[in-house]
Amino acid sequence: MSMHKVSFGRADIEQILPHREPFLFVDEVIEIDEENEILATRYLDAAEPHFNGHFPGEPIMPGVLIIEALAQTSGLLIALSALHRGDSPLGRLFYLARSDVKWTRTVVPGDTLLLHARIIRTLDTLTAFKVKAYTRQHDIANGTVTLARVKRER
16 A cells, blocks of 8 residues: 555644643654555744754754654554554553664754654564654654553553
């Protein structure tokens, strides 16, 4: 199956992910193959708090936040796949269990980060993804992330 265009915006994302400002790093899902892969965006606004200290006068997005954006994108793929199958993604919580990401460039305020994730394997409560962050001009980072499904206890 191939990816198809969608418009799944911030309000829709907030219905699925538990993250909120200032720690929600996905703005829109723009393409998806619910069984396999997803493409999302993040516009980097100069007003984001991390740019003030990382680094004064030459702001760049911290690498750990790029990994977080890729993990959130991966979590969206799991949730949207569940919806596609008719299951409810609500109440499911995923933690970042592992990451192995390499960077080739930095991103700065004003850039739009494209976030791609593709499922490479699922084993019980773990799902591994091949991930890539890039802009229209440059590759930024690529590697793998693994999410672990956690059961919430109330």
